[in-house]
Amino acid sequence: MKLRNLPPLALAAAVGVALTACSPSEPEPEESAPESASPSAPPTSEAAPAAVLPTGEPQVLATGLDVPWSVAFLGETALISSRDDGDVLELLPDGGTRVIGTVDGVVHDGESGLLGLAVDDQGRLYAYSTGEDGNRIERYGFTGEPGSLALGTGETLLEGIPAASYHDGGRIAIGPDGMLYAATGDAGNPDDAQDLDSLGGKILRMTLDGAVPEDNPFAGSLVYSYGHRNPQGIAWAADGTMFAAEFGQNTWDELNIVEPGGNYGWPEVEGIAEEGDFIDPVQQWSPEEASPSGIAVVEGTVFIANLRGEVLRAVPVADPGTATEYYAGEFGRIRAVTASPGGDLWFTTSNTDGRGDPSGDDDRLVGVEVG
Known part of the structure; x- marks a missing residue:
């Protein structure tokens, strides 16, 4: 199979792939509509795109x-963050990678380090990472062309986000409104999630220069939503609906629809609580079958990367209380998922993070067509 807008099939030979774990036929998904799903999903537009699912055989890129x-894209060039050493990698056409720069002062301890990347329409890179004084968001320009890219000088847009060896959040994305969003964890201090004066346990919204937008829900504050434990996935549907995936503690992981000013309950509640002060998730899973990290919306489907669950989960935007699972156990832990410029789905494994069981070629970047 040749992926649209991907390196040619010669790439498979270059990196030694056609996945032996994959069936030559289309994957057999496990369909599920968990009892824990919200009984009343919010309505979506009649013009919402149709749901899409993986088709054919995945290819290791x-x-x-x-x-x-x-994974973020500068034009058609993929950029990959390396958590532990702070390197930003450029994916080359032959499947190799090269370091284009290292984010200064990255502190790796447990789950912390260089985490989320995003690129704006002016070709600037945004990086969420852990420094000596907490998590921060920095912006970089580029020099050179694909194949010889390099990071320019960085500037700090936001610092002082609570950090710890776990619960650092870390996903950043530019929304359809042109604002920069950041998912932050509670850094092991659950009460911070309910404290509007803390940047921990929140989804933040800022301008591309790091300023507070005038239309944020809390005047003068970057806080867009709160009551989060450790969200690591944010993405938007075509109608502007914002989804977020979140790690629970011991009971429920969550998929939420994010509303401005919304309180998602942590640490007062976990999962669907049906308490009027908090917004319930539209779907929940036990941590051992999920542990959701990155998410992406492609057409009418929310794709969710799952770590402990070792699956790629597909959730229809029009029916977010249901899900279909793909590749159970075939790739191990899955950390990030994104749409490529050509419309294919790319995801990364996370088997070398100290919690997985890496194979000889881990970690891997994998691509698959959707339709």
Whole structure:
């Protein structure tokens, strides 16, 4: 199979792939409509795109990655963050990678390090990482062309986000409104999630220069929503609906629809609580079958990367209380998922992060057609 807008099939030979774990036929998904799903999903537009699902056989696009955490695109060039060493990698046409720069002062301890990446329409890179004084968001320009890219000088847009060896959040994305959103964890201090004066346990919204937008729900504050434990996935449907995936503690992981000013309950509640002060998730799973990290919306489907669950989960935007699972156990832990410029689905494994069981070519970047 040749992926649209991907390196040619010669790539498979270059990186030694056609996945032996994959069936030559289309994957057999496990369909599920969990009892925990919200009984009343919010209505969506009649013009919403149809749901799409993976088709054909996945192809490994790169191997030997060191704890890849995020994938972003500068034009058609993929950029990958390496959590532990702070490197930003450029994916080359032959499946190799090269370091284009290292984010200064990255502190790796447990789950912390260089986490989310995003690129704006002016070709600037945004990076969420852990420094000596907490998590921060920085912006970089580029020099050179694809194949010889380099990071320019960085500038700090936001610092002082609570950090710890776990619960650092870390996903960033530019929304359809042109604003920069950041998912932050509670950094092991659950009460911060309910404290509007803390940046921990929140989804933040800011201008591309790091300023507070005038239409944020809390005047003078970057806080867009709160009551989050450790969200690591944010994405938008075509109608502007914002989805977020979140790690629970011991009971429920969550898929939420994010509303401005919304309180999602942590640490007062976990999962669907049906308490009027908090917004319930539209779907929930036990942590051992999920542990959701990155998410992406492609057409009418929310794709969710799952770590402990070791599956790629597909949730219809029009019916977000249901899900279909793909590749159970075939790739191990899955950390990030994104749509490529050509419309294919790309995802990264996370088997070298100290919690997985890496194979000889882990970690990997994998691509598959959807339709």
